[in-house]
Every structure is written in structure tokens, then in C-alpha cells.
Amino acid sequence: MKLATIEDLFHHEITDLYSAEKQLIKALPKMAKAATNADLKAGFEQHLEETKVHAERLEQVAEEFGKALGRHKCKAMEGLVEEGAELISEDAQDNVRDAGLIGAAQRVEHYEIAGYGTARALASQLGLKKAVKLLEQTLAEEKATDEKLTALAESAVNAEAGQAGKEQE
Numbered sequence: 001m002k003l004a005t006i007e008d009l010f011h012h013e014i015t016d017l018y019s020a021e022k023q024l025i026k027a028l029p030k031m032a033k034a035a036t037n038a039d040l041k042a043g044f045e046q047h048l049e050e051t052k053v054h055a056e057r058l059e060q061v062a063e064e065f066g067k068a069l070g071r072h073k074c075k076a077m078e079g080l081v082e083e084g085a086e087l088i089s090e091d092a093q094d095n096v097r098d099a100g101l102i103g104a105a106q107r108v109e110h111y112e113i114a115g116y117g118t119a120r121a122l123a124s125q126l127g128l129k130k131a132v133k134l135l136e137q138t139l140a141e142e143k144a145t146d147e148k149l150t151a152l153a154e155s156a157v158n159a160e161a162g163q164a165g166k167e168q169e
């Protein structure tokens with residue numbers, strides 16, 4: 001049995017998150033490059049730096065847990081990144097593409113929020129005090145990123161996208 005214990009499940013969860021973060025480190029520069037709005041572009045660049053730290057924190061979590069991170073590809077993140085790439089390759093109005101990029105990025109953040117919430121709960125159950133703190137820090141940054149994206153969507157980006165639509169009419 002591969003998942004016999006909570007320890008096994010925790011190992012699986014942090015391995016999955018590590019793969020997700022690693023894939024995101026490759027995808028975020030492409031999203032930053034595709035974004036037109038300066039704040040959105042800067043937001044992606046900032047979250048890239050945070051994401052590198054998220055991957056490092058998972059390495060620290062694995063260290064406390066006493067088990068190396070496994071080799072597993074997070075298929076959910078693979079799909080989310082693929083959809084983002086499809087969007088980038090579409091022939092689109094700049095502002096409309098930006099609005100789409102925000103939606104793609106928020107899907108990623110929500111996935112991570114769910115994953116880190118689960119991992120934190122398992123770490124707490126296993127009494128891994130340092131891991132709980134590390135996972136909590138990352139979870140807070142994912143939530144903050146999601147909120148920043150919402151604020152961007154509600155302010156400049158979607159208003160500009162709406163304007164672009166009107167100009168086309």
C-alpha cells in the first residue's frame with residue numbers, strides 16, 4: 001500500500017506542491033512577458049521571486065520531515081500552465097489578454113491555497129512545528145497574491161478591457 005499512513009499522504013502532498021512550484025517558476029516569466037499592464041507584469045515578477053522561496057521552503061519542510069521530496073509531476077499544475085500558455089498564444093487585444101491572464105493566475109493561486117491548506121493541516125497533525133510555520137507563510141503569500149490579482153482585475157485591467165471592447169464596436 002503506497003498511502004498507508006498520514007506520513008505517506010503528507011509526503012505525497014509536499015512532493016506534489018514542490019512539482020507545482022517548480023513548474024510555476026518556469027511559467028511565471030512567460031506570463032510576465034505576455035502581460036501589458038505594468039502593475040500586472042510587476043506582480044508576476046514579484047510572485048516569481050516568492051515562488052522560488054516557496055520551493056525552498058518545501059525543501060526545508062522535507063528536511064524536518066526526514067524524507068527527500070519524491071519524483072512526481074503535478075498534473076493539475078501542468079494543465080493550468082498549459083491553459084495559460086494557450087491563452088498567451090491567442091490573437092487578442094492586449095487588455096483582454098491581461099484580463100485572461102489574471103483569471104489563469106487566480107486559478108493557479110486557488111489550487112495552491114487548497115494544497116497548502118491541506119499540507120499545513122497534515123503537518124500539524126504530525127506535530128511538525130517548523131513545517132506548519134513554513135507552510136503557513138507560503139499559504140499567506142498565495143492568499144495575498146490572489147487578493148492583489150482581484151484588486152487589479154477590479155481596477156485597471158478589466159476597465160481597460162471593457163474600453164477596448166467599446167472601441168471595437
Ligand code: FE
Nearest residue numbers: 021051054112
Ligand atoms: Fe507558490
Ligand code: FE
Nearest residue numbers: 109112142145
Ligand atoms: Fe502562487
